[in-house]
Amino acid sequence: MTAVTVDTTARYEAVFDATVAADERIEPRDWMPDAYRATLIRQMAQHAHSEIIGMQPEANWITRAPSLRRKAILMAKVQDEAGHGLYLYSAAETLGTSREELLDKLHAGRQRYSSIFNYPTLTWADVGAIGWLVDGAAITNQVPLCRCSYGPYARAMVRICKEESFHQRQGYELLLTLSRGTPAQHEMAQDAVNRWWWPSLMMFGPPDDESAHSAQSMAWKIKRHSNDELRRRFVDICVPQAKVLGLTLPDPDLRWNEERGHHDFGPIDWTEFQEVLKGNGPCNEQRLAQRRSAHEEGAWVRDAAAAYAEKHRAEERSGHQDPQEATA
Ligand code: 3HC
Numbered sequence: 001m002t003a004v005t006v007d008t009t010a011r012y013e014a015v016f017d018a019t020v021a022a023d024e025r026i027e028p029r030d031w032m033p034d035a036y037r038a039t040l041i042r043q044m045a046q047h048a049h050s051e052i053i054g055m056q057p058e059a060n061w062i063t064r065a066p067s068l069r070r071k072a073i074l075m076a077k078v079q080d081e082a083g084h085g086l087y088l089y090s091a092a093e094t095l096g097t098s099r100e101e102l103l104d105k106l107h108a109g110r111q112r113y114s115s116i117f118n119y120p121t122l123t124w125a126d127v128g129a130i131g132w133l134v135d136g137a138a139i140t141n142q143v144p145l146c147r148c149s150y151g152p153y154a155r156a157m158v159r160i161c162k163e164e165s166f167h168q169r170q171g172y173e174l175l176l177t178l179s180r181g182t183p184a185q186h187e188m189a190q191d192a193v194n195r196w197w198w199p200s201l202m203m204f205g206p207p208d209d210e211s212a213h214s215a216q217s218m219a220w221k222i223k224r225h226s227n228d229e230l231r232r233r234f235v236d237i238c239v240p241q242a243k244v245l246g247l248t249l250p251d252p253d254l255r256w257n258e259e260r261g262h263h264d265f266g267p268i269d270w271t272e273f274q275e276v277l278k279g280n281g282p283c284n285e286q287r288l289a290q291r292r293s294a295h296e297e298g299a300w301v302r303d304a305a306a307a308y309a310e311k312h313r314a315e316e317r318s319g320h321q322d323p324q325e326a327t328a
Contacts, residue, residue: 048088118281131171
C-alpha cells in the first residue's frame with residue numbers, strides 16, 4: 001500500500017470511529033472496515049434466514065388451528081415472518097451482497113439460522129410457546145438492535161419489533177386460554193413450555209466468555225448488550241409472566257437474587273446447543289430440505305417476475321408499451 005493510501009485509509013478509519021463513538025449511523029455509502037461489513041453480512045444473513053426458516057414450525061399448524069380466529073392470527077404471523085426476512089435481506093443487500101448469494105449459502109449449509117427453529121412443534125400449545133418465548137426472546141434481542149450502528153439494519157428492526165410485539169401477545173394469549181382451559185389443555189400448555197424454555201435461552205448465543213464475536217460487535221455498537229445480559233433480561237421478564245399464566249418454568253434452580261438484582265437460573269446444556277449448531281438437532285435436516293424444495297418450486301415465480309420487470313424496462317427504454325397492457 002502506498003503512503004497516500006495508508007494515510008487516506010487512516011483518515012477514513014478516524015471518521016468511521018468518530019461516527020460510531022458519537023452514536024451516529026453508518027450508512028451504505030460510508031466507508032467501513034471490511035471486517036465490520038463482513039460481521040454485519042454474517043449476522044443480518046443469519047437473522048434473515050432465521051425469519052424464513054422460522055415460518056416452518058408454526059406453518060405446520062395453520063391447517064390444524066382450532067378455530068378460524070386462531071387460523072387467521074397464525075397465518076398473519078407466519079406471513080409477517082416472511083416479510084421480516086425480506087426486510088433483512090434487503091438491508092443486507094445494501095452491504096454489497098445479494099439475496100441469491102445469501103440463500104445459496106443457507107441452502108449449502110454455509111450460513112446459519114437460529115438454533116431454536118430446529119425443534120419440532122408437537123402440539124397446538126407449541127404455537128403459543130413459540131409466540132410467548134421465541135418471539136419474546138427475539139424482541140429482547142431485537143429492541144437493542146434498533147440502536148445498531150448500521151443504519152439499514154437499525155431501521156429494519158424498528159418495524160420488525162412492532163410486529164414481533166403482536167407475535168408475542170398472541171402466543172401469550174393462546175397459552176393463557178389453554179392454561180385456564182381443561183386439565184388436558186393446561187397440561188398441553190405446560191408440556192410445551194417445558195420443551196421450549198431452555199432452547200429459547202440458547203437463542204441468545206453462547207455464554208459471553210465463549211462468544212467469538214461479541215467483544216468486537218459491541219465495540220462497533222452492532223450489539224448493544226452481551227449474550228448473557230440479554231438472556232438474564234429475558235428470564236426476568238418471563239418469570240412474572242409465567243405466574244400469570246399459571247405455568248411453571250422447568251428450572252428448579254430459578255430464584256430471585258436480591259443482591260444481583262435479577263434471577264439466578266440453572267445450567268444450560270451447551271452440548272445440546274453445539275450439537276444443534278452442528279446440524280444434529282431434531283429438525284435440522286427437515287428444515288433445510290423443506291427450504292431447498294420451496295426455493296426450487298418457487299423458481300418459476302422468480303423467473304416470471306424478472307421477465308416481466310425486464311419487459312417493462314425494455315418498453316420504458318423504447319417508449320413503446322404493449323397495446324394489450326395499455327388497455328388493461
Ligand atoms: N443459533 C445459531 N447460531 C448461533 C446462535 C443461535 N441461537 N447463537 C450464536 N450462534 C453462532 C454465531 O452465529 C457464531 O457462529 P459463526 O461465527 O459461525 O457465525 C457462534 O455461534 C458464536 O456466537 P456469538 O455470540 O459470537 O455470535 P454473535 O455475536 O453473532 O451473537 C446472536 C449471536 C446473539 C444470535 C447474534 O447473531 C444476533 O443478535 N443476531 C440477530 C438476531 C437473531 O438472529 N435472532 C434470532 C432469530 S430471529 C427470530 O427469532 C425471529 C422471530 O420472529 C421468531
